[in-house]
Amino acid sequence: MSSEEILHPHLRAFATTVLLAFVLWVVYLVRYHRLSLRDSLLWLLSTITALAITVFPSTLEVFTSAIGIVAPVNALFALTFLYVLLNLLATTIAVSANATRVRRLAQECALLRAEIEELRHRLPRQPGDAP
Amino acid sequence: MNEPALRVATHNDRRAAAMLDDVRLATPRALVIIPALNEARSLPGVLAAVREVVPEYDVCVVDDGSTDRTAEVAARLGATVLRNPINLGIGGAVQTGYLWARERGYDAAIQIDGDGQHDPRFIRAAVAPILDGRANVIVGSRFGGNGYRSTPLRRAGITYLSWFLKVRCGSSVSDPTSGFRAADRRAIAVFAQMYPSDYPEPEAIALAQRHGLKVAEIPVEMRERSHGSSSITWWRTFYYLVKVSLALLILPVPRTTADEDGSP
Numbered sequence: 001m002s003s004e005e006i007l008h009p010h011l012r013a014f015a016t017t018v019l020l021a022f023v024l025w026v027v028y029l030v031r032y033h034r035l036s037l038r039d040s041l042l043w044l045l046s047t048i049t050a051l052a053i054t055v056f057p058s059t060l061e062v063f064t065s066a067i068g069i070v071a072p073v074n075a076l077f078a079l080t081f082l083y084v085l086l087n088l089l090a091t092t093i094a095v096s097a098n099a100t101r102v103r104r105l106a107q108e109c110a111l112l113r114a115e116i117e118e119l120r121h122r123l124p125r126q127p128g129d130a131p
Numbered sequence: 132m133n134e135p136a137l138r139v140a141t142h143n144d145r146r147a148a149a150m151l152d153d154v155r156l157a158t159p160r161a162l163v164i165i166p167a168l169n170e171a172r173s174l175p176g177v178l179a180a181v182r183e184v185v186p187e188y189d190v191c192v193v194d195d196g197s198t199d200r201t202a203e204v205a206a207r208l209g210a211t212v213l214r215n216p217i218n219l220g221i222g223g224a225v226q227t228g229y230l231w232a233r234e235r236g237y238d239a240a241i242q243i244d245g246d247g248q249h250d251p252r253f254i255r256a257a258v259a260p261i262l263d264g265r266a267n268v269i270v271g272s273r274f275g276g277n278g279y280r281s282t283p284l285r286r287a288g289i290t291y292l293s294w295f296l297k298v299r300c301g302s303s304v305s306d307p308t309s310g311f312r313a314a315d316r317r318a319i320a321v322f323a324q325m326y327p328s329d330y331p332e333p334e335a336i337a338l339a340q341r342h343g344l345k346v347a348e349i350p351v352e353m354r355e356r357s358h359g360s361s362s363i364t365w366w367r368t369f370y371y372l373v374k375v376s377l378a379l380l381i382l383p384v385p386r387t388t389a390d391e392d393g394s395p
Contacts, residue, residue, distance in 0.1 A: 103219055103328075107227045110193070110213040111234060117212070 006057040006072045019051045042090050046083050053079065159238040159262050161188045163254065164228030165210070166221055166310075167245030171199040177243070178208045180251040188254075191231055192245065195224035201245075221310075222331035226322060229314070233323040238262065240319050242312040249311045253351040257313040260347060267318045267344035270304050270336065271311030271351035282365060288372050292333050299379050300340040304348050307333040311351055318344050327378065330371055334378045341385045 007015075026043050029035035053059055053076070060072040069075045163181055167174060174192065181190055192205035196218035206212045213227050225242055232240040239261045243249040253271055260266045289308055296302050310332055314322060321342045327334035339346050 102217075103223050103226075106215050106217050106219055107223065107230055109216045110227050111231055114191075114211055114213050114231065117206075 006060060007054070007076075012054055012057070015054045016051065019047055019054060023047050023051065039094065042087060046086060050079070050083060160236075161185070161239040161241060161258055162228070162232045162235070162237040163188050163190045163251075164193065164225065164232065164240055164242045165190065165205075165245045166193045166195060166224035166228065166242070167197065167201050167205070168195045168218070168221075168224070169197045169199045169201060170245040171197070171201045171204045173247040174201065174204050174245055175208060177245060177247050177251070178205070178210055181243075181254070182209075184251045185254050188241070189237070191228055193224045193227045195219055195221070195227075220329050222326050222328040225310075225331065226326035229319050229322040229326065232314075232319045237319065238316060240314045242310060242314070244310050248353050250352055250354060253311070253349065254313075256349050257311070257351075260349070261313050261315045264315075265345075266347035267315045268336070268339045268346045269313040270306065270346065270348045271309050271313075272304065272306035272348045273309060273351060273353045284365060285368055288368055291372065292375060295376060295379055296333060296336060299382065300337050302336050302340045302346050304336055304346060306348070307336050309351075309353075311353075317342075325383075330375055330378075333375050334382075337379055337382055338385075341382065 023044065026035065026040050026047065030037055030040045057072070060075050063079070064070075064072045064075045067075075069078070163185065165174075165177065165181075170177075178190065178192075181188070189211065190209075191211040191213055192201070193213045193215065194202040194205065195215045202212045202214050211231070213231055215224060215227055219227070228242065229240060239258050241254050241257060243251065243254070249271065257269045257271055260269055289306060292307050293305050296304060296307050312335075318339055321339060321344065322335065325338065327338065336346055
């Protein structure tokens with residue numbers, strides 16, 4: 001099957017534009033410090049892969065025959081799902097890690113506050129102290 | 132001229148001080164951890180009861196983001212107050228207490244609820260096996276004591292969880308949902324390092340077991356709550372069971388002490 005048969009040229013052009021815009025957007029976010037490079041890596045990598053597949057749809061056929069999908073378009077759907085799932089999982093992992101860090105920081109605040117209260121009680125009362 | 136005599140005196144003083152230190156070190160230090168969320172009304176009763184039963188123990192109240200005067204009441208009654216700046220849930224609150232216990236080097240930590248349903252009279256019974264080295268973690272179970280009234284569903288759930296814990300990690304605790312706990316130094320270190328977040332009680336037992344700690348139980352009596360309502364309503368019991376079952380099924384691997392994160 002030729003590239004034309006797998007993806008209509010118009011669709012290819014459209015998808016390429018969208019994905020390219022997406023890559024540029026991610027790069028822009030990193031450049032202006034709104035997305036860390038570390039978090040952008042998976043997005044860039046997976047989007048560039050999607051871009052490569054769109055530009056060279058024949059790569060789909062390798063994948064299609066490898067796992068036994070009849071229509072290459074279905075392989076495209078499968079890959080799209082995979083793309084979203086992968087990035088979503090990566091995001092959830094980051095959220096979980098942050099929750100753990102926030103919890104630990106909050107606990108540290110609680111400990112430090114208790115420590116301060118204790119020290120304050122040992123000091124002679126200063127003028128201007130809260131009663 | 133007086134100097135030699137003085138020196139001897141100083142030396143003796145030092146020895147006396149060292150002996151005093153030995154005595155102080157030999158006396159085990161224990162911390163009562165009371166997690167509390169909006170328990171300003173129950174706390175005075177709980178704190179008074181604790182003070183009466185174990186006057187030599189230190190008490191810390193973990194205020195998990197209360198909107199009432201919980202922290203103020205606890206501080207006025209002489210407890211150390213650990214105020215979580217944000218609500219972390221019962222797991223995070225309890226862990227704050229264990230972190231304090233670890234930092235201050237306590238030999239034992241006892242965890243009782245701030246709502247007054249745990250009777251402090253059982254604290255000594257819970258700490259005894261800890262200080263004897265017979266167990267690392269003690270759970271206060273309500274089925275050993277007087278007949279604890281509970282809904283049949285909840286009782287069935289507890290029986291199931293107890294069975295599941297036994298199958299999954301070989302612990303024999305008849306009331307794994309009980310929040311009445313005692314922990315020794317090793318258990319304090321484990322819980323300070325990692326503690327499950329929501330509905331943490333059964334998971335914490337599994338965690339202790341996984342770290343090679345010995346978990347045992349003592350019978351306790353529990354009272355009706357003096358104020359407020361239980362955080363587990365009947366329709367939440369099902370969600371509770373599913374969540375805890377899943378947690379026990381997946382069971383995070385024990386972490387090496389090099390890691391410094393909070394929860395699994």
